[in-house]
Amino acid sequence: MKCIFFLSLLTLGIFVQCGDCGHTWLPFNIIDAVQNKTIQIKNFVKDKGRSLRDFYVENVQNRIKTYVGYSKNQTEKIVDIITEKTDILVEKFDRYLTEAEVSGNQLFDAVAPQNVKYTCSNDDPAIHMSTPQLIASHGYAAESHTFVTDDGYILTLHRIPYPKSNLNRLIPTKTVLLHHGLLGSSADWVLAGPEKGLAYILSNAGYDVWLANVRGNTYSRAHVSKDPDSFAFWNFTWHEVSQHDLPAVIGHIIKIKGPDVKINYVGHSMGTTILFALLSTKTEYNNILRAGFALAPVAYMTDIESPIRLLARYANNIEYLMKLLGANEFLPQNSVLRWLSKHACEINHYEEAICENSLFVLCGHDEQQFNRSLLPIILGHVPAGASTKSLVHYAQEIRNKGNFQKFDYGPKGNMEHYGTTIPPEYPLHKITLPIALFSAKNDWLSGEVDVSNLYRQLVNPIEHYIVPLKTFNHVDFLWAIDAPILVYNRLLELMEQGTSKSLFNGDIDSNHIR
Ligand SMILES: *[C@@H]1O[C@H](CO)[C@@H](O)[C@H](O)[C@H]1NC(C)=O
Ligand SMILES: *[C@@H]1O[C@H](CO)[C@@H](O)[C@H](O)[C@H]1NC(C)=O
Ligand SMILES: *[C@@H]1O[C@H](CO)[C@@H](O)[C@H](O)[C@H]1NC(C)=O
Ligand SMILES: *[C@@H]1O[C@H](CO)[C@@H](O)[C@H](O)[C@H]1NC(C)=O
Numbered sequence: 001m002k003c004i005f006f007l008s009l010l011t012l013g014i015f016v017q018c019g020d021c022g023h024t025w026l027p028f029n030i031i032d033a034v035q036n037k038t039i040q041i042k043n044f045v046k047d048k049g050r051s052l053r054d055f056y057v058e059n060v061q062n063r064i065k066t067y068v069g070y071s072k073n074q075t076e077k078i079v080d081i082i083t084e085k086t087d088i089l090v091e092k093f094d095r096y097l098t099e100a101e102v103s104g105n106q107l108f109d110a111v112a113p114q115n116v117k118y119t120c121s122n123d124d125p126a127i128h129m130s131t132p133q134l135i136a137s138h139g140y141a142a143e144s145h146t147f148v149t150d151d152g153y154i155l156t157l158h159r160i161p162y163p164k165s166n167l168n169r170l171i172p173t174k175t176v177l178l179h180h181g182l183l184g185s186s187a188d189w190v191l192a193g194p195e196k197g198l199a200y201i202l203s204n205a206g207y208d209v210w211l212a213n214v215r216g217n218t219y220s221r222a223h224v225s226k227d228p229d230s231f232a233f234w235n236f237t238w239h240e241v242s243q244h245d246l247p248a249v250i251g252h253i254i255k256i257k258g259p260d261v262k263i264n265y266v267g268h269s270m271g272t273t274i275l276f277a278l279l280s281t282k283t284e285y286n287n288i289l290r291a292g293f294a295l296a297p298v299a300y301m302t303d304i305e306s307p308i309r310l311l312a313r314y315a316n317n318i319e320y321l322m323k324l325l326g327a328n329e330f331l332p333q334n335s336v337l338r339w340l341s342k343h344a345c346e347i348n349h350y351e352e353a354i355c356e357n358s359l360f361v362l363c364g365h366d367e368q369q370f371n372r373s374l375l376p377i378i379l380g381h382v383p384a385g386a387s388t389k390s391l392v393h394y395a396q397e398i399r400n401k402g403n404f405q406k407f408d409y410g411p412k413g414n415m416e417h418y419g420t421t422i423p424p425e426y427p428l429h430k431i432t433l434p435i436a437l438f439s440a441k442n443d444w445l446s447g448e449v450d451v452s453n454l455y456r457q458l459v460n461p462i463e464h465y466i467v468p469l470k471t472f473n474h475v476d477f478l479w480a481i482d483a484p485i486l487v488y489n490r491l492l493e494l495m496e497q498g499t500s501k502s503l504f505n506g507d508i509d510s511n512h513i514r
Contacts, residue, residue: 130187130219131158131185131186131187131190131211131219132144134187134190134191135190135199138164138193139164140160140194140200140203141160141162141164142158142159142160143159143160143161144156144157144158144159145157145158145159145252145256147248147252149215149247149248150244150248151240151244152223152224152225152226153215153220153223153244153245154222154223154224155212155213155215155219155220155245155248155249156213156220157186157211157212157213157249157252158186158211158219159210160199160208161208161209162208163203163204163205165204171208172206172207173262174206174207174208174262174264175210175253175257175263176202176207176208176264176266176495177210177211177212177249177250177253177264177266178198178209178210178211178267179212179214179246179266179268179271179274180211180214180217180268180270180271181269181270181271182238182269182386182391183385183386184217184268184269184270184271185213185214185218185219186211186212186213186219187218188268188478189211190211191374191479192374192478192479192483195484196371196479196481196483196484198266198478198488198491199211201484201488202266202492205492205496208257210253212245214241214245214270214386215236215241215244215245216228216233216236216385216386217385218385220245234388234389235389236387236389236390237387237389237392237393237407238270239277239406239407241390242275242277242278242281243277243278245274246274246275246278246285247278247285250263250285250288250289254288262290263289263290264290264292264293264495265289265291265292265293266292266293266491267293267294267297268295268296268478269295269296269298269445269446269477270390272292272294272297272299273297273298273299275294276294276299276404276426276428276431276454277426279292279431279432279433280426280428280429280430280431281426281427281430283430283432285433286430286432286433289433291433291434291436291462291495292433292434292436293435293436293494294436294438295438295487295491296439296440296443296445296446296477297438297439297446297451297454298446298450299404300397300402300403300404300450300453300454301394301397301398301402301404301450302398302401302402302449302450302453303402303447303450304398304402304444304445304447304450312396312399313399316396316399316408368469369469369471369472369473369476369480369481369482370476370479370480370481374479389407393407396423402450404426405423405424405425405426406418406423406424406426407423408422408423409423428454428457429459431458432460433460434460434461434462435458435460435461435462436461436463436464436465436491437451437455437461437463437464437465438465438466438477438487438490438491439451439465439466439467440466440467440469440472440473440474440477441467441471441472442470442471442472442473443472445474451464452464462494463494465487467486467487469482469486472486
């Protein structure tokens with residue numbers, strides 16, 4: 001049985017593959033250990049019926065995590081895992097990275113599985129549908145709007161203008177703009193279908209729903225003069241997105257709905273980063289939007305468990321990173337991404353290790369919140385495209401103590417761009433828009449410490465909502481089976497009632513056009 005297991009990524013590019021992948025991505029002793037443990041897992045489940053997950057976490061996941069050096073808690077790390085072996089492994093891995101640096105990307109290519117075969121069934125026509133087609137296929141009205149940013153990128157904005165039940169086709173005054181994360185697209189919000197997808201839920205609740213697409217993704221892959229295959233096209237980070245794309249998107253909605261429109265902004269992951277970058281630099285947008293709702297917010301990055309951390313050590317060597325990752329688009333086929341995918345989220349280790357080694361376990365268990373029937377359609381739409389430079393920008397933050405700061409061009413370049421040798425931080429204290437943060441305990445990209453710090457910086461905080469499920473992760477905000485109950489209900493409440501039930505005592509505008 002083959003299957004490629006890809007759990008979202010989005011945001012910071014996380015992918016998982018399994019099936020015909022080779023085993024060359026880890027040293028043999030680890031492979032042995034995983035293989036041995038997989039057999040043990042099978043027997044264990046058969047014989048004792050103990051929770052597979054617990055057993056896995058103890059015996060496989062912790063081992064790999066330690067090996068790659070992710071454990072947050074050094075004490076735990078030493079105690080949990082066979083001690084001296086661990087140190088040797090970590091050391092080995094470090095050496096491995098150094099060798100990779102010396103020899104260019106060849107070593108990384110060697111670790112990543114070659115010739116990954118995507119073998120998921122593709123009977124479902126939805127896999128190939130565009131966002132508006134998907135929306136229309138569920139009986140909702142769908143629109144596509146195209147416009148140009150002030151720096152020449154041609155963007156597409158999708159829209160569900162009125163609820164399905166709205167037979168008179170009157171466009172609601174309540175307005176919401178949804179912004180996807182890194183490698184995502186407007187499709188992220190509709191892939192889960194009309195029962196679970198946030199775009200539909202908001203439409204049903206009487207919102208005019210707009211779905212943004214960032215420059216470079218499937219729907220916004222064009223420029224008035226730059227070739228999408230050139231470096232000039234991909235020479236941007238999320239900073240440029242915040243400065244040019246977001247104003248163009250908001251400007252377009254205002255053009256269609258009039259200057260009094262009250263736009264609620266809902267972002268996921270990088271979709272929140274660009275909001276914070278916009279509001280702290282072009283401060284007039286604090287008065288243009290109605291309120292911000294940040295799902296899995298990413299601004300500070302001290303508390304990152306994602307393997308993106310591995311890139312941080314190269315963040316001051318942009319040339320090398322570009323070589324490693326591809327200078328232009330951060331491609332899904334990229335060997336480093338494949339390598340990262342192997343070490344992505346804990347659930348991915350789990351799936352990966354198990355499914356590479358054991359057919360029995362492959363489809364016999366399930367993670368709590370992941371709906372396996374969505375896998376083919378997710379694979380069909382994600383990743384939708386992102387620039388390598390955006391990833392580098394995040395890696396720089398991690399290297400620079402997790403600061404939320406502008407792109408680092410090196411002392412000379414910084415002098416030219418910013419007039420200082422070090423890149424300035426985004427002045428978060430200038431954000432006055434009422435903002436609610438939604439975070440989760442098992443989110444490797446949006447850590448508790450960082451989100452709490454961010455929340456403390458907000459001048460008009462609405463609420464910091466922590467999803468009441470310990471295993472909830474970064475991508476669960478989009479596709480979790482219980483996302484409507486665990487997240488969207490509260491989101492809607494906060495959007496609807498303004499903030500009457502929250503700690504926020506400031507003023508929030510009416511949701512409707514005055
Ligand atoms: C895996 O099992 C084989 C055979 O039982 C054994 O020789 C080997 O040492 C084991 N490897 C590890 C890392 O435990
Ligand atoms: C690390 O883990 C150990 C053992 O589980 C625990 O006693 C200790 O308090 C933890 N330290 C931190 C800083 O969380
Ligand atoms: C890439 O963008 C930076 C920052 O805007 C600019 O300084 C640089 O000249 C650009 N390089 C190319 C080749 O377009
Ligand atoms: C999983 O996704 C499928 C396809 O969208 C849907 O029909 C089904 O209801 C979902 N299952 C759960 C438990 O959400």
